[in-house]
Amino acid sequence: MPELVGEVTDLLQRLIRNACVNDGTPASGGEERNADLLASFFEGTGLDMERFESAPGRSNLVVRLEGADPKAPSLVLMGHTDVVPVHPDNWRRDPFGGELVDGVVWGRGAIDMLNLTASMAVATRRLVLDGFKPRGTLIYLAVADEEALGTYGAKWLLEHHSDAVRADFVVTESGGFRMPLPSAGGPKLPVMVGEKGTYWCKLRVRGTPGHGSMPLRTDNALVKAAEVVRRIAEFQPETEVHEVWRRFVQAADLPEELAAVLLDPGRIRAFYESAPDVGLARMVHACTHTTFAPTMVAGGIKTNVIPDMVDLDVDIRTLPGQNAADIREMLSQALGDLASSVEIHAQNDDQASSSPVDTRLWDSLRKVTGKLVPGATTIPFLFVGAADTACCGRAGATAYRAGLFSERISFADFAPMFHGDNEGIDPDSLDLSTRLSEGLARDLLG
Ligand SMILES: [Zn+2]
Numbered sequence: 111m112p113e114l115v116g117e118v119t120d121l122l123q124r125l126i127r128n129a130c131v132n133d134g135t136p137a138s139g140g141e142e143r144n145a146d147l148l149a150s151f152f153e154g155t156g157l158d159m160e161r162f163e164s165a166p167g168r169s170n171l172v173v174r175l176e177g178a179d180p181k182a183p184s185l186v187l188m189g190h191t192d193v194v195p196v197h198p199d200n201w202r203r204d205p206f207g208g209e210l211v212d213g214v215v216w217g218r219g220a221i222d223m224l225n226l227t228a229s230m231a232v233a234t235r236r237l238v239l240d241g242f243k244p245r246g247t248l249i250y251l252a253v254a255d256e257e258a259l260g261t262y263g264a265k266w267l268l269e270h271h272s273d274a275v276r277a278d279f280v281v282t283e284s285g286g287f288r289m290p291l292p293s294a295g296g297p298k299l300p301v302m303v304g305e306k307g308t309y310w311c312k313l314r315v316r317g318t319p320g321h322g323s324m325p326l327r328t329d330n331a332l333v334k335a336a337e338v339v340r341r342i343a344e345f346q347p348e349t350e351v352h353e354v355w356r357r358f359v360q361a362a363d364l365p366e367e368l369a370a371v372l373l374d375p376g377r378i379r380a381f382y383e384s385a386p387d388v389g390l391a392r393m394v395h396a397c398t399h400t401t402f403a404p405t406m407v408a409g410g411i412k413t414n415v416i417p418d419m420v421d422l423d424v425d426i427r428t429l430p431g432q433n434a435a436d437i438r439e440m441l442s443q444a445l446g447d448l449a450s451s452v453e454i455h456a457q458n459d460d461q462a463s464s465s466p467v468d469t470r471l472w473d474s475l476r477k478v479t480g481k482l483v484p485g486a487t488t489i490p491f492l493f494v495g496a497a498d499t500a501c502c503g504r505a506g507a508t509a510y511r512a513g514l515f516s517e518r519i520s521f522a523d524f525a526p527m528f529h530g531d532n533e534g535i536d537p538d539s540l541d542l543s544t545r546l547s548e549g550l551a552r553d554l555l556g
Contacts, residue, residue, distance in 0.1 A: 111537065114232065118540045119215060121151060122228040123208035125191070126217035132192035132257040136165055139262070141254035144191035145169035148231055148252050155238045162271055164254065168262040172274050173250040175238060177555060182246035183470060184277040185554050186507070187234065187547055189227025190256030190263065193219035200531040214534040221527045223283035225535045226513050226543055227252060233547035244555035249277055259308065259458060259496065268505050279471040280509040281550065285491065286479070286543070287515045287524045290390050294363040296485025301475055302493035302511035304354045304464025306396075307428035309437045313338060314453040315409075315420045322414035332409055335420040338448055339404045342424060345444035347400045349375040350429055354464055354492045355397055361489040389525050396494040400440060401427045427494060430462040460496060465508040470554060475512055478549035482514060482542055514542035
């Protein structure tokens, strides 16, 4: 294995084995293990390193290569060090073994996003060892808690140590996979210039307690909750052809008829309901709609007691420009006459964000990507999940999500691995994303 690929592969394997599993509780994560590993990886390079602990075990690492010109643009390469939990029974390999088998590194985080956390670190270290003296400052940032909205990671850092992490440009996961679109010309590689917002909430459905042996005409909170779930699942929010979507469709070189459908709010639904590629259909739907996914339910106290309270968790993802009032209005439409018996408890309200496309970072990305993947074009896209770029955007930075994958990882492979089973990545992809980070730093800061 060539030296660079060996280095990034090895670092990724060790990051995976540290198993910094974030289940959303404050005591989980343990990202200090990966922060320690990365700090020792940079040892001896002379780079400035600072550790910031937001809570016990929740470490964030900031590595800094100061630029010579304070007026030159600055760049943050941001990786997260936590991963989501696994169901080990569903995995063909040990999810925390980091094994390299048949040309694939297997393990939780191989795609989301220890791959890029590793390749960004290797790129940064290489630049320094090469004697790179940038005009603008380069910051490598390894943050905790991305998988639970950054409360102990990016969000916390920006609130408490913004001077250490503030920059003009931010690059983080993911992007750069080959989109399953019938585009003309070479591969179209998405760069996420915006991301949807999150409005996670608990819906509390109340009823009246009673004896389970006489259910007739009781006010059963669970029965009501079932109807609430049904109505939410059935709800069809309006289709929105927003700016990022429009730019994406226009840049994707699609057949004229398909492009026309994807820009017509009246025809998109027919497309996603019948498209044979369900991954593509889901993506088109999520990019052009507010989405509502009921994900958890808790309620009842005993088999023979009619429950008087049920809590439903709903994962709501919002589009650019929407706020809490818009979401509550949609929920009320969805619930109809049940709205009055449901209390909405918002757990977070992070609005969608997007960065402009006419920037120096965009130009650099386009240039560097074009060199690494001949014939490829970068196209702006909306990330339908949530990540740390939103807080960077709110802090005034231009934040994109960009990576690169080899042809071995198709979108059909990529999408189910995100938080799914059997996550794996090939060393060629690791090599490409390392070169992307390195090329970006040279082009933008050099
Ligand atoms: Zn991630």
